[in-house]
Amino acid sequence: MSENYTALYEQHKKAGASFTDFGGWQIPLKYESELAEHHAVRNAAGLFDLSHMGEVWVAGPEAAAFLDYALAGKLSAVAVGKAKYSLICNADGGIIDDLITYRRADDKFLVVPNAGNAKVVAAALKERASGFDVLVEDASAETSLIAVQGPNAEAILLKLVPAEQHALVTELKYYAAVEVTIAGDELLLARTGYTGEDGFEIYIPNVDAAGLWEALLAAGEGHGLIPAGLAARDSLRLEAGMPLYGNELSRHVNAYAAGLGPVVSLAKESDFVGKEALAAIKAAGVGSTIGQKLVGLKGTGRRAARAHYSVLKDGSLIGEVTSGQPSPTLGYPVALAYVDVEHSAVGTVVDVDLRGKAEPFEVVALPFYKRQK
Amino acid sequence: MSKVVVELKYSAEHEWVAADGSGPVGIGISAVAADALGDIVYVDLPEVGSTVTAGETCGEVESTKSVSDLYSPVTGEVTEINDAVVGDPALINNDPYGEGWLFKVAATEEGPLMSAEEYAAANGGEL
Numbered sequence: 146m147s148e149n150y151t152a153l154y155e156q157h158k159k160a161g162a163s164f165t166d167f168g169g170w171q172i173p174l175k176y177e178s179e180l181a182e183h184h185a186v187r188n189a190a191g192l193f194d195l196s197h198m199g200e201v202w203v204a205g206p207e208a209a210a211f212l213d214y215a216l217a218g219k220l221s222a223v224a225v226g227k228a229k230y231s232l233i234c235n236a237d238g239g240i241i242d243d244l245i246t247y248r249r250a251d252d253k254f255l256v257v258p259n260a261g262n263a264k265v266v267a268a269a270l271k272e273r274a275s276g277f278d279v280l281v282e283d284a285s286a287e288t289s290l291i292a293v294q295g296p297n298a299e300a301i302l303l304k305l306v307p308a309e310q311h312a313l314v315t316e317l318k319y320y321a322a323v324e325v326t327i328a329g330d331e332l333l334l335a336r337t338g339y340t341g342e343d344g345f346e347i348y349i350p351n352v353d354a355a356g357l358w359e360a361l362l363a364a365g366e367g368h369g370l371i372p373a374g375l376a377a378r379d380s381l382r383l384e385a386g387m388p389l390y391g392n393e394l395s396r397h398v399n400a401y402a403a404g405l406g407p408v409v410s411l412a413k414e415s416d417f418v419g420k421e422a423l424a425a426i427k428a429a430g431v432g433s434t435i436g437q438k439l440v441g442l443k444g445t446g447r448r449a450a451r452a453h454y455s456v457l458k459d460g461s462l463i464g465e466v467t468s469g470q471p472s473p474t475l476g477y478p479v480a481l482a483y484v485d486v487e488h489s490a491v492g493t494v495v496d497v498d499l500r501g502k503a504e505p506f507e508v509v510a511l512p513f514y515k516r517q518k
Numbered sequence: 519m520s521k522v523v524v525e526l527k528y529s530a531e532h533e534w535v536a537a538d539g540s541g542p543v544g545i546g547i548s549a550v551a552a553d554a555l556g557d558i559v560y561v562d563l564p565e566v567g568s569t570v571t572a573g574e575t576c577g578e579v580e581s582t583k584s585v586s587d588l589y590s591p592v593t594g595e596v597t598e599i600n601d602a603v604v605g606d607p608a609l610i611n612n613d614p615y616g617e618g619w620l621f622k623v624a625a626t627e628e629g630p631l632m633s634a635e636e637y638a639a640a641n642g643g644e645l
Contacts, residue, residue, distance in 0.1 A: 178611075179582055180557040376556060376583055447560050449580060470582050471559045500578075500585075 151196035152289050152351040156358050160372055168260030170197035172375055179376035183473045186340050186381055187516075189369025190295035192361055193378060199263025200288040200348065201256040201270060205279035208252050214417050215273040216246065217400065219410040223248045228320045228337060232400055232408055233258075233266055234419030238426050239396035240403070242266050243388065245337060247322045255333070255348075257290075259390045273418060289354035293361060294344030294381075296516075297368040302327070302334075302345055304364040319343075328360040339378060341385025341514055383468050383479060386441060386512030392452060392467045393439055393481055399423065401432035402483065404439045404511075437464060437483040441513055442497065442506040444478030447471070450497040450506060456482050457496040457503060463488050466497060472513060479513045480506065520549040522643035523615045527631040529591035532641070534615065535631060542597045542622040545590070547579060550641045552614045555581040558607040562588070563599045563621050570596060572629030577620075579610070592625040 149170040157164070162173035172194065175182060185191045203212060212220035218231035228247045232240050242262040247255040258266035267283035274281050293301055303311055305328045313323050314334070322335035330353055338344040349357055362370065379389070388394050393403060400409045400423065410417075411424055432438045442450060449471045456464035469480030480497070488495055491510050496503035526534040532551035536544035552558065560580040570576040570590035577588035599621040603609045610618035638645050 175556065178557050180559075183582075380582055448562075448578075449560075449585070451585065471580070473559075473582060500587075 149197070151194055152354040153194045153196065153358050156355055157194065157372070162372075162374060165375060167375055168197055168262075170260055172197055173372070175374040175376045176372050179374065179380070180473050182371060182373035182377035183380050185369055185371045186295045186342055186373055186377060187474055188296070190293055190297040190301055190365055191340075191373035191377065192358070192365065192370055193292040193294065193373055194289070194358070195292050195346065196289040196351075196354065197260035198290050199256075199258040199260065199266060199283070199285040200290070201258065201263070201267050202282045202284055203254045203256060203270065203279060204252060204282070205277070206252055207278040208254055210415065211274055211277040211279045212246065212254060212256075213413055213415045214277070215270055216244075217409045217417060217419060217423070218246075219413040220246055220248070220254065221413075225250055226321055226323065228322060228335060230320075230408060232405060233269060234400070234423065235396060236419055236422060238399045238419045238422035240390075240394045240398055240400065241269060241396065243390055243394055243405075247333075247335060249322070249333075262390060287351055289349050289351050290346060291349060291354065291357060291361065292338060292344060292346045293365075293370070294338045294340040294373075295342050295370075297365075297370065298342070298344040301361065301365045301368050301370055305360055328357055330357070332357075339385075339387055340381040341387070341512065342381075342516055379468075380470060380473055383470065383481065384472050384474055384512065384514035386481070388439070388481070389468060399426050399431065401426055402437055402439060404432070406432065432486065434486060436486060438486050438489040439467070440482060440484055440489050441509045441511040442466070442469070442480040442482050442495070443509045443513070444480070444497075445505050445507065447478070448499050448504055449478035450480040450482070450499065455498040456484050456506075457498060458488050463495065474514050478506075484508070519642065519644035520553045521615075522548065522550065522634050522638040522641075522645050524634045524645055526615065526634060528634065528637035529589065529629060529631055531589040531591070533589060533591040535591050535628070537625070542594075542624045543592060544619050544622050545592070546614055546619040547588070547610065548637070548641075548643065549614045550643045551586070552611050552618070555579060555586055556583045557581055558610045561603055561607045561610065561620070563604065564590070564596045566596050566599055568596050570594065570623060572627060579607075588620070590623070591629050591631060592623050593627040593629070594623040594625040596621055597624050598622040
């Protein structure tokens with residue numbers, strides 16, 4: 146059993162959560178029904194405790210240049226107030242983590258790694274910082290993260306924001322962040338998420354987290370807001386075609402196979418860790434003409450493919466499922482899988498070995514689910 | 519805590535058996551198992567007329583999170599299946615010992631079964 150508990154553990158216990166170990170943290174798997182939580186996020190709103198995620202601050206005159214070197218994306222090109230999805234890679238191009246980086250000032254960024262990778266990412270950033278005029282500070286242990294996701298998220302949040310600041314929220318663009326007063330505290334509010342819905346993520350000191358959680362639940366009454374756990378988060382992100390580190394992404398996977406080629410900025414002037422290897426991988430055609438590629442699979446029957454099941458074509462092994470389950474929104478099984486590129490075209494029918502019985506699945510375009518805007 | 523019904527017997531694989539001493543026995547999965555699986559969205563049952571063997575798999579129960587084999591707790595011929603749960607597997611979560619029953623068997627032999635007290639003690643259920 147892991148020993149890390151978020152600042153909201155008592156709130157979850159009181160709400161009847163069942164817990165699971167995730168990235169070394171005890172976090173809610175579900176409260177009552179993961180299906181109800183999933184549908185609430187699609188149709189109304191869900192409240193998530195994401196305090197297991199890391200928060201690493203990077204500040205100093207060379208912060209932008211440093212992140213250009215440490216990460217695969219071009220962070221110096223991100224405007225203050227905006228955010229960017231990026232990767233931190235090894236020298237061999239393997240993925241240490243996928244992360245969101247917020248530019249808070251010319252010389253200040255917030256890097257948000259996944260729970261299980263937070264310490265490794267903070268250590269890698271500190272190591273890569275040598276020679277740069279920059280300070281790397283891991284604030285993960287003191288910082289909580291609460292997400293409100295779903296079509297009603299904005300209306301709920303506005304109830305806790307003073308009227309004169311409403312425009313800051315309503316005009317906040319996707320992948321942007323702003324300091325706003327929420328329930329009396331000035332907090333960092335981001336319009337980001339991992340559900341495929343509109344929604345917000347709020348960074349807050351641990352000591353204030355429980356108060357905000359309760360305030361959001363109260364504000365959500367009449368808006369269909371319910372607390373939602375990891376099971377719903379996983380089914381929501383899968384429908385939205387978003388990769389999960391540990392399933393789709395790892396040190397043994399490169400960005401081009403994972404369909405994250407556009408996240409890698411080979412064009413930026415500066416060197417970055419993994420650049421040489423990634424340039425060679427791209428030039429070789431990995432993920433397009435050779436090797437394997439991450440694809441979406443749609444089941445034609447009712448039985449779902451699950452992580453690690455084999456993907457077959459005419460009885461031969463051509464790949465492996467990395468995530469899969471019945472899609473609560475769509476009503477059919479969906480899965481992400483790495484398959485040999487020659488069988489990766491949309492429309493290709495492959496088989497998945499479902500515990501000894503081959504069942505047909507069709508390669509489909511990602512995401513499986515896209516919200517109506 | 520998940521409820522364990524006193525009048526039933528239970529297998530180590532979390533199936534319950536309802537035997538009143540006459541006629542086919544009713545079989546389902548315990549609330550402990552249903553709660554652990556999460557929201558059940560698909561159930562595959564043995565066919566009426568087929569023979570099931572105690573301790574062997576005879577179907578599967580799939581939730582959004584995971585999938586679990588269904589083991590028959592008795593040996594014999596399947597006399598009836600619950601078509602309602604095939605159409606609406608959520609019945610298993612909502613009422614695992616009632617409307618969520620799975621199938622009935624003209625049992626010729628029982629596998630190793632536990633009393634409700636033994637099963638609850640071993641699996642953290644509530645009598």
